[in-house]
Amino acid sequence: MTSTPPTTYVLETGCGEPLRLNFLWTKDTVTALDLLPAFFSVADAIHTQSRRDLAEMGKTIGCGPGCSTCCHQLVPVSEYEALHLAKIVRSMPAPQQDRITRRFMQAITALEESALLIPLTDTYANHAHDKHRAAEIRKRYWDLKIPCPFLEDNCCSIHAHRPMACRQYLVTSDPARCSKIYSSEQSHEIVLHSFDTGGALASFSGEGIQNSRILPHILSLLAERSIRRQKYPSLSPQQMMSRFLMILATCFARKA
Template sequence: MKIDIVANGRLLDVSIGLEATQSFSCVLSPPDGDVTFVDVLPEIYEIYTNVLGVNFEESEQNGKPVRCGKGCVSCCHQLITVSVHEALLLAHIVGLLCQEEQQRIRSAFDESLTRLENAGLFRDLLHSHVNAFDDRELVVDAQKRYWALGLACPFLLDDACAIYPYRPFICRQYGVSSDPEHCGKIFQKDHLIERIRLSHDFGSAAASFDGLEAIKTRAIPLPTIFLVHGMLHCFERPKATAEVMIARFLRHADKHFSR
């Protein structure tokens, strides 16, 4: 990835070269002064939208167009995991919604937690994803058990995402070229899901980045973000200017999570 970020007053002109013939530019308006990674997540999301656009276009040119679309919500019933940074941002975004919408979302989260607790899965989810994410067998087992419960994402309303502009990386990068119906068979041995090949995995990059450098991956199960919100503030949150923070993350993603 070739990265070029130029400050233009309060704006940042960002140019990214993915391969020799694949590049894009965008203009960002991040916060002034020193910021944490959480503060520039909206700008990172915008950059990733462009990266994914290049990836999806390449896939379509190779005869494998993205088959996902509005109303296709099988992926919203899988376990959605987010980085610490995204968990903090999502909790903040919910706090900005009208009172009625906040109550609806919080009720959906409470219901999910109750069902996880009743199924004896709550502690296992937290342990496997926060403390033992490198234990693939443990993580996949927890995800299978979650899928079996048939829980919808608490942000899903009328088959649409209630916080779509701020949806997590993992939701953005889940694209398939196979028949969307196969996504409902995710853990069956004969499932035929073909994911779009991506140049970069920003979701994993964010989960292993503290704003300064690479760290051990920590994934937060989405239904628990409000429950662990206070604890998340205890993690160190380095600061830098938006220009430095964005460039630092892009280099981290390119070094550790590129194909």
């Protein structure tokens, strides 16, 4: 039996060495949901490069274990990631699954009681690119002080499976500044990576580019059933990764 060699992809970053990404595919056809771990690997490679570039400039990442202020923000996720998060919850041991599910439901109750649930769902469903409206919704959500359901002992309990938005969010400033992100005293320094992998994933249909389809992470369990009704395209993993990287490079590269 002959083994299949890994497929190598080269992602030009616009400055410095290009990223070389190697994947060993084991399936003939996949959906974007199947390839989500590989997309996460792409993001992690980009963010590792960001760390190296910052180190060369004498800057370090302020984020780390126990630093959980950002885990109270509203996290935008793609539909693929919403299904992924729901699957993670369903696969947990019963006591943990009950605990995490209860937190999701408590968050929904808090949104309903604050009259934010309907504006929140409407904004993400119909006005996601209205920056002013989205910023207002994020601020209102922040004011409710809702912790991420996966936050346990001030650490992410699903760190290896966290969404793109969480992977991308890094600061070089003192983590203490993050508590003032929606105030006039805001002074934290967010890292801008060479590519917006979260935006690319939300705009990837599995075949090509689509209008961005995102929702708040806190609605992942509620939205699971309706999202699963959709039929996602199947391609060879080589084709799908090539198309994702093309969209990432051509539409979601940040200008230097």
